Structures are given as C-alpha cells and as structure tokens.
Amino acid sequence: MEVIAELRMRVAAIERDGVESRQPVSLGLAALDAALPEGGLSRGAVHEAMGNAATGFTAMVAGRLEGPVLWCVDATDRAALYGPGLAAFGLHPARVIVVRCQGRTDLLWGMEEGLRTPALAAVIGEPSGAVNLTASRRLQLAAEAGGTLGVVLNVDGAGRFAANALESRWRIEAAASGDVVRPCWQVILERCRGGTRGLSWMVERNEETGDFAVVATPADRPVASAVA
Amino acid sequence: MISLWLPRLPTDRLRRRSRETGEDVNRWPPLVTVAETGGRFLVTALEQEAELAGLTPGMTLADARAVFPTVDVAPTEPAADAALLDRLVAWCGRYTPWAAMEGRDGIFLDVTGCAHLFGGEAALCADLMHRLEGFGFTVRVAMADTPGGAWAVAHFGENGAIVPPGRTRDALLRLPAAALRLDPVTAGGLARVGVRVIGELHNMPRAPLIVRFGGAVGLRLDQAFGVVREPISPQAPVTPFHARLAFAEPIALMADIERGVRYLLDDLCQQLTHAGQGGRQLVLTLYRVDGEVFETRVGAARPARNPDRLARLFDGRLGGFDLGFGVEIMTLAAPVTEPLTPTAMSLSSAMRDLADGDESFRNDGMVPLIDRLGNRLGFDRVVRLAAVESHLPECAVDAVPALAESANFIWSPGTPLPPRPLRLLERPERIEVTVPGTRPVKFRWRRADHGVRFAEGPERISPEWWKRNAETKTRDYWRVEDVAGARFWIYRHGLPQPSHTPEWFLHGLFG
Numbered sequence: 093m094e095v096i097a098e099l100r101m102r103v104a105a106i107e108r109d110g111v112e113s114r115q116p117v118s119l120g121l122a123a124l125d126a127a128l129p130e131g132g133l134s135r136g137a138v139h140e141a142m143g144n145a146a147t148g149f150t151a152m153v154a155g156r157l158e159g160p161v162l163w164c165v166d167a168t169d170r171a172a173l174y175g176p177g178l179a180a181f182g183l184h185p186a187r188v189i190v191v192r193c194q195g196r197t198d199l200l201w202g203m204e205e206g207l208r209t210p211a212l213a214a215v216i217g218e219p220s221g222a223v224n225l226t227a228s229r230r231l232q233l234a235a236e237a238g239g240t241l242g243v244v245l246n247v248d249g250a251g252r253f254a255a256n257a258l259e260s261r262w263r264i265e266a267a268a269s270g271d272v273v274r275p276c277w278q279v280i281l282e283r284c285r286g287g288t289r290g291l292s293w294m295v296e297r298n299e300e301t302g303d304f305a306v307v308a309t310p311a312d313r314p315v316a317s318a319v320a
Numbered sequence: 321m322i323s324l325w326l327p328r329l330p331t332d333r334l335r336r337r338s339r340e341t342g343e344d345v346n347r348w349p350p351l352v353t354v355a356e357t358g359g360r361f362l363v364t365a366l367e368q369e370a371e372l373a374g375l376t377p378g379m380t381l382a383d384a385r386a387v388f389p390t391v392d393v394a395p396t397e398p399a400a401d402a403a404l405l406d407r408l409v410a411w412c413g414r415y416t417p418w419a420a421m422e423g424r425d426g427i428f429l430d431v432t433g434c435a436h437l438f439g440g441e442a443a444l445c446a447d448l449m450h451r452l453e454g455f456g457f458t459v460r461v462a463m464a465d466t467p468g469g470a471w472a473v474a475h476f477g478e479n480g481a482i483v484p485p486g487r488t489r490d491a492l493l494r495l496p497a498a499a500l501r502l503d504p505v506t507a508g509g510l511a512r513v514g515v516r517v518i519g520e521l522h523n524m525p526r527a528p529l530i531v532r533f534g535g536a537v538g539l540r541l542d543q544a545f546g547v548v549r550e551p552i553s554p555q556a557p558v559t560p561f562h563a564r565l566a567f568a569e570p571i572a573l574m575a576d577i578e579r580g581v582r583y584l585l586d587d588l589c590q591q592l593t594h595a596g597q598g599g600r601q602l603v604l605t606l607y608r609v610d611g612e613v614f615e616t617r618v619g620a621a622r623p624a625r626n627p628d629r630l631a632r633l634f635d636g637r638l639g640g641f642d643l644g645f646g647v648e649i650m651t652l653a654a655p656v657t658e659p660l661t662p663t664a665m666s667l668s669s670a671m672r673d674l675a676d677g678d679e680s681f682r683n684d685g686m687v688p689l690i691d692r693l694g695n696r697l698g699f700d701r702v703v704r705l706a707a708v709e710s711h712l713p714e715c716a717v718d719a720v721p722a723l724a725e726s727a728n729f730i731w732s733p734g735t736p737l738p739p740r741p742l743r744l745l746e747r748p749e750r751i752e753v754t755v756p757g758t759r760p761v762k763f764r765w766r767r768a769d770h771g772v773r774f775a776e777g778p779e780r781i782s783p784e785w786w787k788r789n790a791e792t793k794t795r796d797y798w799r800v801e802d803v804a805g806a807r808f809w810i811y812r813h814g815l816p817q818p819s820h821t822p823e824w825f826l827h828g829l830f831g
Contacts (some may be wrong), residue, residue, distance in 0.1 A: 144806050145831035147742050160686060167701065170746050171829055175705035175717045176731045177742035185705045186729035189722045191693055192701040205692055211685030266805035266831045272774045275831065276805055299739060 100129075100286060114239055120156060123293055123306045124279065128260070129286040137259035138207070138231045138242030140223075145277045147173075148181055148297075149264040150216055150243050152304065155182030157241065159213035160189060162206035164199050166220055167192040182302060187213075196220055200227055207234035207242050214241040228256035260284040273299040276307070321463065321552075322429040322445065323470035324412075328458040329425045330365040330401050334394055336456045350388065354381050355396040364396045368458070398424070407613065408452075409555045414607040414649045415444065417562060418554045426474075428467050428552050437566070441482055449480060455611050464488045467552055468544030472499035472518075489545050493519035500540040506533050518544075561599070561654040563587035570609040570646025574638065577606070577647060581634055584652035585627040598623025598660030602630060606641065607649040614641045619699055621690040621723050623658040633691055690722050707731045711781055713744060713827065738779050739799060741809045741828025748825035751810060760798060763810065765826050770802035778812070799830070807831055 116132030118125050125132050133139055133153065141150050154161045161183065165173065175185035191206075193199035199219050206215035215235075223231070223244055235242045244258060261283040269276040280292045296307045326332065330353040350370035354361040361381035373388045384391055401424065409427055412419035415438070418430035431444060438444040445461050452459045462473035462481045469488035473481050476499040483491045492499070495518050498507045510533070515521050521529075522541060529537050542548040563584040571577065581604065592599060600623050606614040618633040693702045703719035706727040710716045720727045731737060754762040759775045777798035783791050793814040801807045809828035816822055 147829075148831045151742065162689075171743040172746055173705065174713075174741055174744040174828065175707065175729070176737060176740035177744075177828070177830070178705075179731070180739060181742070184729065185707075186727075188704060189690070190703050190705060190719070191697065192703070193697060194701075198697060202693055202697065205689060209685060209689045211689070266801075266807065268773060268803065268805040269801060272776050272799075272801070275801070275807060277831070 104129075104286065117153065117157060117241055119153065121293075121295065121304055121306055124281075124295075127281055127288055127291050128284060133241060134259060135241050136236045136239045138228070138235050138244060140244045140246065140256070140258045140261040141264060142246040142262070143264040144247060145264040145266045146245055146247055146262070149262065149277065149279065150245050151178050151181035151183045153241075153243065154188075154214045154216065155184075157213035160187050160211065162189050162191060162202075162209075162212050162215045164191045164193055164202045164206070164215070164217040166196075166199060166218060167194050169218065180299070180302070200231070203231060203242065204234040206238075207231060207240050208238040210238050210240065212238070212240050214243065216243045216245055218245045218247070223256050223258070225256055228258050232257050232259070260287070267294060269296070275299070321465065321467050321470045322431055322448070323422070323462055323464075323467065323474040324427040324429065324448065324452075325460040325471075325474045326405070326408075326425045326427075326452075326457055327460060328365055328367060329405065330396060331367050331394075332457045333401060333404050339456065349390045349392050351392045351394060352381075352384060353394050353396045361393075401425075406555075410605075410613045410615070411607065411611055413556065413605060413613070413651065415448065417556065417558045417651075417653070418552070419556075420552045420554050422467075422471070426471070428470070430552060430554075431463075437564075445480055445482060451611070464491065466544055466546045467550050468501065468540060469546070471501060472544060475499060492544055493517065493522065497521055500537070500544060502536065502540060506536060509533060510537070559653045559655045559657075561588055561591050561595070561597070561657060562651065563591070563653075564649065564651045566649045567647070570648045572643045572646040574643070577638060577643070577650070578634075580647075580650045581638075581652070582627065582631055584650060585630050588652050588654060589625045589627045589630070592625040592654065592657065592660070595657075596659060597654075597657040598625045599630065599654035599657050601654065601656035602633065603653045603655055604634065604637075605651045605653075606647045607651075608643070609645050609648045612644065616641075618695055619656075619691070621694050621699060621702070621721070622687055623660045624687075625660060629688065629691075632688060633695060687723070694722075704729075710784065712784060713740065713781070715784075717744075739830070741807075741830045743829045745827055745829075748811070748827045751824050751826045753810070753812075753824040760800060760810065760824070763800070763808075763824065763826075765808075770800075770806075770808070772800045773803055773805075774801040775799070781811075797827070 114135040116128070116130040116134050118132040163173065173190060178185050178188060191202050193202050196219050199217055203215055203217040206212055231242055231244070260281065263280040263282050265278050267276040267278040274296050277295045278292060279295050281289065283289050293306050295304055297304050331351045334351060350367045352366040352370055352375065353364050355364050363375060363377055363379050363381060363384050365377060366375050370388055370391055375384050375387055381393065405421055405425070409419050409421050412427055412429055416429050416431045416434045420428045422428050435441045435444045438447055441463055445463055449459055449461050460474045460479045462470050462477060462483070464470040464473055464483040465485060465488045469483060469492055472492055472495050473483060476495045477491065497510045497515050497518055499518060510521065521537065526538050539548065543550040565580050565584055599620060601617060601619050603615060603617050608614065616637050618637060620630070620633060624630055690702055699721060702722045704722050704724070704727065705717050706720040707729055708716050708718045716731060749765065752764040753760045761772050763770050763772065775798050778796035781795045781797060783793060785792070795811040795813060797809060797811045799807060799809055807830035808826055809830065810824060810826050812822050812824050814822040
C-alpha cells in the first residue's frame with residue numbers, strides 16, 4: 093500500500109508540472125479534510141460547489157484564507173451578494189472584490205485573469221449553466237499558473253452532470269436544523285480527483301460563535317419549538 | 321488662430337465617396353446637392369464648374385437646370401456632412417489639440433504655440449491646405465489674431481492669407497460687411513443703408529447701429545478686432561498633459577507603434593511627475609497618413625505615472641487598428657488625472673486593510689488585475705461592498721470602486737445586527753403567507769410551497785421617514801427555515817390592520 097501511495101504522490105507531482113507543493117486549504121473540519129488526498133482543498137486548482145447552501149460553504153472556505161478574494165457574478169443575477177451576510181461567514185466584505193460580468197464569456201475570462209494572479213487568495217465564479225470540458229481545463233491551468241484556489245459556484249445546480257476537469261465537486265444542501273441558531277448543511281463530496289467519492293456529512297454552524305462542526309444526522313434529535 | 325472653410329464640403333464628400341467605391345469620376349458632370357424646402361428643390365452646394373456657369377447656392381433646381389442642363393443632382397445629407405466635419409476636426413488634432421467646429425462647414429484651429437512644430441505659421445497653413453486638397457477638399461484657409469478676423473479673411477479675403485500679428489484691423493477694413501458672420505437679414509439691412517465694407521461700419525457711431533440692428537453688429541466687430549475675447553471651445557477637452565510624436569516617414573509596423581507608445585508614455589509620465597499627478601485615463605490617438613484617425617482610451621484603477629504599468633494597459637488595444645499606409649503622428653493625453661502623492665503611491669489605508677499581511681498584495685499585485693478587469697468590463701463593475709448608514713437592508717450596502725480609499729466596511733459598529741442573509745434579492749418578491757397567529761407557518765414562493773419549521777422574529781425595521789420620497793410602511797422581518805432546511809428572510813409590509821391584510825415579501829436567502 094505504501095508503494096502505491098508513494099506512486100500516487102509522484103504522479104500528482106508530475107501532473108502539477110513541477111509546481112512546488114502548496115499548502116492545501118484546510119476546511120477546519122477534520123472529517124472533511126481527511127477525505128481529501130492532500131488533507132484539504134488543494135490550491136492551484138479549481139473546485140466546484142453546488143446546491144442551495146453552496147454560497148455559505150464557499151464563503152466559509154474563502155473566509156479561512158488570508159488575502160483578497162475575487163468573486164465574479166453575473167450582472168443579471170437577481171439575488172446579489174450581501175455584505176453583512178458574507179461577514180457572518182468570516183469573509184469580510186473589505187476583502188471581496190465583486191466583478192459584475194455581463195455574460196458567460198466575460199465571467200470565465202475574469203475568473204481566468206483572477207486565477208493567474210498570485211496576489212489573490214481565491215477566485216469564485218458563478219457562471220450560468222455548466223462549465224464544459226474546455227472551459228474547466230482552462231480554469232484549471234490558470235489556477236495552476238497562479239497557485240490560487242478557484243471555486244465554480246452553482247447555486248441552482250444546473251448542468252450538474254457535465255463532465256469537466258475540475259479538481260473536486262461538492263454538493264451542499266441546507267438540511268433541517270435542530271436549533272434556530274444552528275443551521276445545518278448536508279455536505280456531499282460527489283467527486284474528487286485521487287480521493288473517495290460519495291462521502292456525506294452533516295455540518296452544523298453555530299451562529300453565535302461562527303464555528304462549524306460535523307454532527308450526527310439530526311433526525312434523532314427532538315425538533316425544538318420555535319424561538320421568538 | 322486659423323479659420324478653415326470647406327465651401328464645397330457636400331459635393332467634395334460625394335466625390336470622395338465615388339472615388340473610394342471605384343466609380344469613374346469623370347463620368348459625372350458638375351455635381352450639385354439639393355434640399356427640398358417648401359416643395360421646391362434648392363441648390364445647397366455646388367462644384368466649381370457649376371459656379372463658373374453662373375449657378376449659386378439657394379437657386380431652385382429648375383433654374384439651375386435652365387442654366388446648365390446636364391448638371392448632376394444629389395440630395396443633401398446633412399448628417400453625413402456633419403459626421404465628416406467631425407472627423408476632420410479630430411484629424412486637425414494632428415496640428416493642435418484646440419480644434420473646434422464652426423458652423424456646418426468650418427473649423428477653427430488655435431495654433432498658438434504649435435506652429436513651430438511645422439516650421440512656422442506659413443508652413444503650417446500650407447501643409448494644412450496641401451493635405452486637405454490632397455484628400456479632395458476645396459479649402460480656404462486664413463490665419464489672424466482673432467477667430468472673427470480669420471473667418472472674415474478665409475471667406476472673403478485671399479486664400480491662404482496670414483495676417484501678421486496686430487494687423488487684423490487693417491486687413492478687415494476693406495472686406496464686405498458680411499464677413500462679420502452676420503445673419504442674412506442684418507447683412508441685407510446694412511447693404512440697404514449703404515454700408516458695404518467693414519471700414520465704413522467701423523467709422524459709424526455705435527448707438528444708432530444698436531438701435532437699428534441690435535447688439536450683434538457691434539459685438540461681431542469687437543470680436544473680429546479683438547476688443548472682445550471670443551472663446552473657442554475645443555471639440556475634445558484639452559488636457560494639460562499631452563505628448564506628441566511625429567514621424568518623418570509614416571510608420572506601418574506595429575512594433576514601431578508600440579515603441580512610439582513607450583516614448584510618449586515616458587514623456588507624459590515626466591509631465592505628470594512634475595505636476596504631482598497620476599493618470600486615471602489615457603487617450604492614444606493615431607493619425608494615419610490618409611486622414612483616418614484612430615483613438616483608443618484606457619483607464620487605470622488607481623492614478624499612475626509609471627510608464628511600465630501604463631504601457632501594460634495598452635496591451636491588446638492596438639491590434640484592431642489597420643495601419644494602412646502608415647501612421648504619421650501619434651499623440652497621448654491624460655484627460656483624467658488625480659493627485660498622486662508618495663503616500664498614495666505606496667499603499668492607501670484601504671489597501672492596507674485588504675493586504676492583511678499578504679506580501680504579494682503589498683507589491684501591488686492586485687492593481688494590474690483590477691486595471692485589466694476594469695478596462696474590459698468597466699470600472700463600475702469591479703467593486704467592493706461598502707457599508708452605508710441605513711436601517712433599510714437594501715440601502716445599507718453600496719458598491720464602491722474596488723480600490724476606493726475611503727470606504728467603510730463595518731456595519732452597525734457597537735450593536736451587532738441580527739443575522740443577515742448572504743444574498744439579497746434586488747427586488748423583494750411577493751409571497752403568499754399563511755399566518756394563523758402572529759408567526760408565519762407556510763408560504764408560497766415561485767410556485768412552490770414551503771412549510772415553515774422555524775420562524776425567528778419579528779425584527780421591526782421602520783421606514784426612513786426623514787428622507788424625501790421614503791416609503792412609509794414598517795417592515796417586520798422574519799427569518800424562517802422551511803421543512804427542507806433552507807432559510808429565507810421574509811417580511812410583512814405594513815402593520816396588520818382590521819381593514820386589510822398586509823402583503824408579504826421574500827427579501828433574502830441564507831446559506
């Protein structure tokens with residue numbers, strides 16, 4: 093087994109074309125980090141997040157990084173990012189540069205430009221529809237060049253089965269919570285290069301402290317009564 | 321001051337067009353353009369041959385045909401003529417940035433301080449005439465101290481005349497009164513009272529003139545003689561930061577153009593450094609040898625005067641231009657500048673917030689990125705979300721330029737706000753809510769039913785009554801979680817009253 097693990101590492105190093113190893117981004121949740129081959133989200137790569145709670149998950153990941161974040165949105169999106177909401181996930185709005193792109197071409201171009209910029213910590217993009225193989229390959233190469241963390245965010249989950257070259261795919265759906273100040277997510281790792289697929293966790297956020305924790309399924313917990 | 325008159329602009333334009341489309345020029349007999357006025361066709365412009373035969377502008381087409389039966393007729397196209405004149409004004413930027421359109425067929429050029437670049441005033445005038453005639457225009461040019469004087473000589477004096485400084489008065493005395501740019505009624509009235517030349521008008525007492533013809537005559541006289549200043553507003557705003565490069569031979573290689581841009585940038589940045597300014601916007605203008613003018617504008621996210629950085633803004637901007645037979649003059653101007661002090665150059669306070677210990681940010685790695693994004697998408701589209709003092713959630717966020725220095729990003733210092741959604745709908749959407757008691761238990765949004773598991777609230781947000789046009793209804797916000805776990809921010813618009821049930825809206829999405 094050790095031989096295989098070592099070979100895997102070597103293949104990974106060759107795949108990255110000699111780019112020096114970069115510290116992966118820990119998700120702050122040991123169970124999730126353990127499922128990833130590098131022990132966290134790899135930098136210099138683009139990941140995909142979908143589902144109705146993917147915005148919060150993405151904000152949480154970006155919030156764990158240091159440095160500016162480029163967030164490319166579609167100018168026609170009716171549900172615009174809201175500064176105070178981002179701040180609640182640890183992503184301070186002062187760090188976020190929002191780029192309002194008109195159309196998919198500009199958006200993917202903006203993401204590529206951002207991913208090539210080492211000064212950025214992360215680049216998040218919300219292209220409408222699926223990212224095809226070519227576009228995802230370009231994004232991935234741009235991220236490798238810049239060593240940045242990329243996230244393709246897809247809140248409505250459209251084009252979910254399109255084949256692409258992105259590093260991993262996450263699905264984050266809101267789940268019934270046990271407490272009004274403890275919203276719950278179901279986090280599914282649908283695909284991951286060199287890792288296990290189909291893993292699922294329940295993640296709970298404590299709004300008062302801002303901490304995240306992996307919990308057991310809340311089905312066996314009593315439903316709290318509404319809080320006034 | 322040079323006055324340039326294109327008396328045959330409409331016909332010259334049609335001739336040029338026919339040449340470009342490759343039609344045989346000599347096939348056409350003298351050309352006149354006509355416009356319909358009150359059911360008659362009146363001649364508006366005509367070629368020299370027609371004029372020698374006795375045709376004049378303003379005569380009817382029937383009369384013109386009686387004099388010259390084979391005359392070729394084309395309709396007047398004022399818009400196309402104006403567009404051409406506009407392009408010619410831009411082209412005149414090769415001589416001076418201070419060029420303005422005059423009427424429908426003239427251009428004023430203020431060449432103060434520019435003539436030496438062309439080997440003196442006479443050489444400049446000759447060059448101007450020579451080039452425009454080469455393009456196929458009939459031109460009349462004159463130079464004088466004042467716009468009015470130059471105009472008078474261009475229209476009624478010797479073509480190409482240069483009135484020496486201080487001699488404008490002498491030059492004008494013998495010209496007809498119409499040379500004062502008077503309207504036809506006034507000019508006709510002056511002719512009726514026997515005033516033929518400007519000299520006679522100049523000797524008359526002013527008061528009766530004003531009584532009879534109004535103030536225009538005296539004003540035009542004073543303007544022509546330079547007693548009253550006549551400001552000319554240039555077509556393109558003139559900036560103090562302006563660099564120019566002329567080539568002895570036209571250059572047609574893109575690599576040479578790029579070198580030229582570099583040279584201009586060095587020159588411009590030196591000017592900016594002396595003035596303590598940084599460029600926010602640059603305009604590069606290329607004058608092609610055949611009279612085409614190509615202009616490109618780039619913006620910088622922050623004021624800059626580093627030639628290397630500014631040169632990068634032009635990357636990919638020059639490719640779309642067809643160099644044709646070559647470019648003879650290039651100019652670079654900085655129409656928008658901002659003070660650039662050493663502190664602003666190192667790092668602004670907002671940037672320091674942003675930097676957050678990130679070494680690459682300190683090296684301004686971000687700024688070129690924002691330049692590139694802004695130049696392609698528009699700088700108003702590259703923003704950060706700053707805080708605004710407002711209770712209304714939709715007013716509490718303002719998009720500020722990404723590198724704005726004085727932006728506040730702290731909401732409600734002191735008292736923390738109740739949870740706010742991650743996404744706010746631009747326009748709150750109407751929902752149907754079932755409220756058996758005080759709290760909502762079910763709502764319908766975008767044709768889907770959502771059963772409510774939790775409802776937290778209400779958080780009451782009052783309208784900003786002290787503002788004009790403020791809405792007057794109080795909003796009661798609830799944070800609700802539906803059966804599936806998704807969280808929404810909904811509000812009741814207005815207080816419940818026995819007479820009617822208030823409306824509910826969905827305003828934001830959590831998660």
